[in-house]
Amino acid sequence: MTEMLIIGAIALIVLGPSKLPGVVRAIGRGLAEFRKATNEFKSTVTSEFENAAGSEVKDLAEMAKDLKRKNLASNLENYLETAADVLEVGNKEMKKEETDSQMPETDSDMRKGGLETDTDVSEKKKS
DSSP states (O other): OHHHHHHHHHHHHHHOTTTHHHHHHHHHHHHHHHHHHHHHHHHHHHHHHHHHHOHHHHHHHHHHHHHHHHOOSTTHHHHHHHHHHHHHHHHHHHHHHHHHHHSOSSHHHHHHTTOOOHHHHHHHHHO
């Protein structure tokens, strides 16, 4: 508190009583703009993270908040098991999406790519 008084007294002496209110207002506006930009950045990062991460991370965040509120160690094991299950399901879904995007979906897609289908192989064996 005393530091602020000393800084204020020095500013009053250096700037004078006529310029000091304008300088303080300008500093206040600058700080307000900085806070606004910071809040916009936070909200943008948060929304992008939520969009990229999906509902699994939201569920984990809710569980963490609930655990903090209740502060119960007995529920920790249940929360960790649930979190592990959620992450495992998400990992399996990601791997499935990767393999689905790499593999042809139908026999005609496989034939277009020059691959033999199970039907083609069984027909060759019959011949």
